[in-house]
Amino acid sequence: MKWTDVEEIAIQLSDAHEDVDPTQVNFVDLMNWVLALPEFDDDPGHCGERILEAVQQAWIDEVA
Incomplete structure (x- = not known):
């Protein structure tokens, strides 16, 4: 994955950090x-x- 793979990055972050509110991440x-x-x-x-x-x-x- 590269920086341009924004959607895939988002999916993987969502899976890896299920308990995190993405609006609160610095x-x-x-x-x-x-x-x-x-x-x-x-x-x-x-x-x-x-x-x-x-x-x-x-x-x-x-x-x-």
Whole structure:
């Protein structure tokens, strides 16, 4: 998975952190959790605020 796989990242985060409200996650934790996903394989330097916002919104949509 790469940073551009926003929907898949959101699905995996939802599965890995079922008890977490995605609206309450800060970007530092969010980035670390994405990097820790087993299938994630991308450069942390390619991540920015816009990508993290997109991941967070996709996660919110996933659990809604």
